[in-house]
Amino acid sequence: MSKTFRLSGYGRVDRSRPVTFLFDGKPVKGYAGDTVASALLADGRHLMGRSFKYHRPRGPVSAGSDEPNALIGVGEGARHTPNLRATQVEVHEGLVAISQNRLPSLRFDVGIVNTLASPFLPAGFYYKTFMWPHGFWDKVYEPLIRRASGLGKAPTAPDPDEYGLHYAHCDVLVAGAGPAGLAAALAAGKTGVRVILCDENPEFGGALLSDSHSLIDGVAAAQWVARTVAELEKLPNVQLLTRCSAFNYGPHNMVALNQRLTDHLASAPVGMPRERIWQVRAKEVVLAAGSLERPLVFEGNDRPGILLASAARTYLQRYGVLCGRKAVVMTADDAAYRVAIEMAEAGLKIVAVADLRANPDSAVVAEARARGIKVLPSTTIQRAHGHYRVGAVELAPVSADGAVGKGRTVSCDLVLMSGGFTPSLHLHCQARGALTYDDKLGVYLPGDSVEHVRSAGSCRGVYALDAVLRDGAEAGLNAAGGEGDLPVWTVTRQDQPGEGGFAGALPRRGPGHLALAFVDFQNDVTAKDVKLAVREGFQSIEHVKRYTTTGMATDQGKSSNVNALAIVSKTLQRAPQKVGLTTYRPPYTPVTFGAFASHARGDQFDPLRLAPADGWARAHGAVFEDVGLWRRARYFPRAGEDMLAAVTRECRMVRKTAGIFDASTLGKIEVVGPDAAEFMNRFYINGWTKLGVGKCRYGLVCRDNGFVYDDGVVGRVAKDRFHVTTTTGGAAGVLNMMEDYLQTEWADLDVWLTSITEEWGVIALQGPKAREILAPLVDGLDISAEAMPHMFLKEGTIGGIPMRLFRVSFTGELGYEINVPSGRMREVWDRVWAAGQPHGLTPYGTESMHVLRAEKGYLIVGQETDGTATPGDVGCGWAISKIKPDFIGKKALALPALNAPDRLQMVGVLTDDPHYVLEEGMQLVAAPQMQAPASADGHITSSYFSPALNRSIAIAMVKGGRSRMGATLYAPRLDAAAVRVTLVDPVFYDPEGARVNG
Amino acid sequence: MVEITEGCVLSRLPASTRLILQGRQPALQAACGALGVETVPEMLCTAEGAGGHALRVGPFELALQPTGDGLAPLEAALASVPHSLVEVSNRNVSYTLQGWQAADILAALCPLDFSLAAFPVGMATRSILDKAGALIWRTADQTFHIEVWRSFAPYVEGQLHEVAKSISYNILTVQH
Amino acid sequence: MLLIECPYCGPRAEIEFSYGGEAHIDRPGPEVSEEEWASFLYLRENTKGVLAERWRHAHGCGRFFNALRDTRTDEFKAFYEMGEKRPDAEKKEGEGA
């Protein structure tokens, strides 16, 4: 007998393209078109993995994405991917695959001791133990459990591959390209509407590719597939996607597809994405997801060499691989007979077909008998023997009442099982479709959904091929609108589905309390685990799932859910529809994280918004910080300077001569219209009616809950035009809030808002020399102290470039904010910079800006305030208009709680030690030593070394702070004695404001 | 001008005048009149007059692209109508994306349907290009005029290049 | 991702919109009681069923508008402009069934 299990004359693999790959370091031969599983099976190797809990040796049970056992790691180093199904991984030259969850090797795994301990490790054992002694759980037991669990190993280096994510739109999306899907796509496609057809396999055709029996329009099924695909390819309105799984059915017919592009290639073109996610918005969806054959649950059913009958057929017909030499078929339906017939033809010895049913008598059964296949009705498998490979099974008679008699043990190296077919309802359920239980078929079928979705073919319980094709075509045509010709095919030979099917644990002799009959193969959940869960009161199917972990393996219950349900149903003596099904959750099959992230990585992770002078700042050695999406220059260190030195120098220069600062990131909104002033009155806490054209005012925005939301200077450019500024982070929020009130509450106002944040670049020129530097540049504009006092605004030009010039200051110095068109700001910046050189003009960044404003006691919204501060709390009670009938926040600001004397109020803080700089966030307490838990009197919000005062300063929010000037408090440190501080007025520098008005 | 993938060219356009006009119907009508556009375009439609283009991007809003010095005639025409006219020439950076794969590339970043039936020539709308807002205007079968805010331009260019790199491979073509 | 029909721009993907919360909540004047004010500010129907809500086509025409949506299924029943009265959703619900 030849060593190979590969048959000539069978299969669709390309014999002209042999391929060698490595499995656990050893070369394995296969052909293009093989999967790792089919190539190993061709070698006679079924052992491919180890189970999760008991580390039992396992081989494939399926030939597709429902595989629970044969999980392998593929690729090396940063390209290692764990937990791939050997039944799906396509081989190519150089592929490196390893087995998983074994130590030291697949064949010898010390974890197998868990099998021996299995009587002590029933479902949920960990809830009942590991509680003693206290503290041992996460220090001792848990690390042990963790090491034993998990499957493959995560990569330990960043993934170098590319991924993509695209949107797509179509009239009809067909998920699944088996007979129903192909028929649906063709019927829809021929009407001319936009169709997308996707299938998770490398080839279209689904079960037809393994069907050597049926004839459609007189040709073999596979030939019909080729013909139909060719026809589809000719339709320009139809897009065909192979290796592409519909995995997520989202609201409103947004279906996500995962397309695998490179894993099957020996060498992928550079830059080709490894995977791509399609987010398809489909007007209608046809689900042609097919059905999955159910494993049977009997003792030892997990032994390598025991697999689904349909899988064995697929290995034979698609890969030309015979899964063994001598097989027992265990079935509860007719489909397995066709498999037995074909396998026998191919040279497999069929010991017997054991049929759970008493009177199997359909045509295919008769055909099997006629071909000399021994059929044993009313027979079950009591037990399978073997370790690395099934070696024998005990076949036992089942009487009409379900009692199992003494059987006989027959040797075999292969068991083909068939419990019937379960419709794939995953996507239908994700579409929030209802389920109906079909008593006759013994399965759930898709019911109604609010989405525009329909199912076709065996995923809705239609099994006979002629009916499937008709069902698919009708679904496709109806999805396309119903107008057009319905394609018709004649199935000239097919098997009828017949009656039968079985779910749950096979009947057995004796109680079987020690028998390991697996329901969820991967997670090692046995029939007795499920029964134990029920015994312990876990009677909801969701509870059983969670307590036993059945259905939680990487196949997400594809192989196990229905059997678990049936066992629960039987144990509780409650109809299956009363037990219910666990919710199917996306994704249908696992999807790579990187595909979701797509291009959002590195620099492209988020937009990086650069201010107009960013290039200049980079050229001048700025250190940057992220503020929202913006990158802002934080300080400009000179050689050898740290942040403190640089900031100290920058601040001193601003106070002594002048500084230049890119303030462009401040939000700006142009409020225009006849009712602009009225709008401003309603929106801000301040009054605006009296603000003259050409003047500015500091404005404060509250929410209607009375708490400070944002602030900024507002200039009145014209009677009907305000130039509003906001904080950098608040720009979008303030505009949205303005639109909200305007469109919802004040639709009567004739006023409109336009974001001009990016229209105007803003150069802040601050310091006693600012006017001197600026005056020569502004094209004849009079900016003298008399013509343009503090908080005035003028329009003009600067070097011929349009300008809105604000005389405002966030430093306490004489200062200007020069607004110029952002596209030309760099020109103006360079001009100002050049003009300032003789005066010692210095660039400064956000850190110095913070220090300078803190010296003046100006607040920063978001730093001093935290969403619970009122204007009064931060010393801005003066801004609240007393005469306006209403404004946002007015009502709330009158609440007693918002006016309580012990509210946190903004104060200045000085340490005893002038060189000690408090840390922002430090708490303030009444005594130097406080026993935890203690209450704070307040906290530090801003703290710096002040170059102007040559000492440390801080701003704090302190309970009743304004009435506690001079009081002593303490700031506890984490690792040293508390620091003594004194509360002072927050305006540390130039309290009279002489400089700003200079 | 960069050919970001075979047969697809991204060009950054020189700065030119961009205005946002907001107001009720009489204001939109007056502004269109000033540009030589007879009737206010329907939502998401565009119109061209002797004085420039008007893009109807909102029920009370036109994005105006006057040719030459369009501002003065507009201001004159609007003088007696409540309105807001704000210049955003510097806020917006304009591109054209041209080529047979232009729609495919946009479809990677934008959830709109770029088939000609759903997004015909002459349609303009604001939408998003991944994480940036954008104005997208189809000026020909295979040509899109795109405007984004200035600070988002490097990001959007980066995204377009990233997508273009991978677009040639097994891409679903936007169906026309 | 929801498909939301802006009354001005037509059906668009959810990521073009920002949510505006429950609709038809009138802001009272400052003369109301603290309870009424708190009710305006914070108390919501939070309907399990057909909810009237606001959306803003933030990355589109910028307009706020109203929608009726069944929060049990996320199915939209109607879209209408600000200031319009809440349409009768039940009719449509019946039709859909």
Place this chain on the structure above:
Amino acid sequence: MQKFSAFSLARQALGRHLGWTPQWRSVAPKPSYDAIIVGGGGHGLGTAYYLAKQHGLRNIAVVEKGWLAGGNTARNTTIIRSNYLFEQSSSYYEHALKLWETLSEELNYNVMFSQRGCLMIAHTVHDVQVFKRHVYANRLNGIDNEWMTPEEAKAFCPPLNISPNIRYPVLGASLQRRAGTARHDAVAWGFARAASDMGVDIIENCEVTGIDRDAAGNVTGVQTTRGPIRSKKVGVSAAGHSSVVLGMAGIRLPLQVNPLQALVSEPVKPAFPCVVMSNTIHAYISQSDKGEMVIGAGTDSYVSYTQRGGMHVPAHTLEAICELVPDFRRLRMLRSWGGITDNTPDRSPITAKTSVPGLYVNCGWGTGGFKATPGAANLFAWTIARDEPHPINAPFTIERFRDGALIDEAAAAAVAH
């Protein structure tokens, strides 16, 4: 109650595990109880447990409309921590954390509380400032929290990417070592078992359809799909359905429900030692005992009871995960799901009496209710039993919204300059 231990497990193994009995009694409702808890999640079951254990009430029912602990208890990412900013919040969560530390022994049920530490990553100067404020405030309150440099954070969590060349580099992290995770289902089951053992009736598949009151307005019981049940005290612990249940008594709540999604990867061998949270880029990740990476996504913006949201929300989270832990880019999403979070305007919970005598509510836990489970249950039980709040939950009233006494944890972390 059958005692759980390694010994009992071994003994049962000899008896082929046939001797195990139901962990709780699932019963039909009696006509009347001393107290009814509406909602059989972790909070509700725990409330019944503490009512029985600490307040001497035995005639208690927990009514649950579906299966026990099938709501947010079953859907969260199991992060437990107490390093909240405001004293009121941190006291509340610390009360819970202390209970967590002994909960397995208390319940004789291994809830797998694993104090693996929770790193909160700072990506901006503002983050650093906010997290340091947390550290100082927590330490004053006797809650462990410490500041770490990026290198220290990397040493604690080696897969973390601290390269300065990413879009939002890690500038530091705060670490609460006592924080961690627990097995979510086990908490509910453990409470159910212990409560049931003390006589609490656990009534599943029993949906409350009305709240009965007498002429004076006092609560007299509830109407349910399994008939009316009388009680003078009704405590509602219904998470996402709080508005619906309280609405039956004419009470409107300051709540909005939003979908919150989460996901897990396929299981892999231990590769991630702790909990990592990044509020700035929206990434929350830990590894379960099974080996799955458990990842919390953001909330969808709109009101929904569908327990699902848009795929763009978890996709956004995975972008962040792939930046923070680029080694995991090749891992695969195995399962994703959604819950209904009940959010208050200040993102702090309500555990309080209502305006209706005899009606109490524990809700508004938003995205963070799991960590509070034993604490909230314990304090809610106190509030129901004594008809007045415990000092710890006294600030967490409904009236705080009327009075402007918000406990605004969300705004406290707001970014603006």
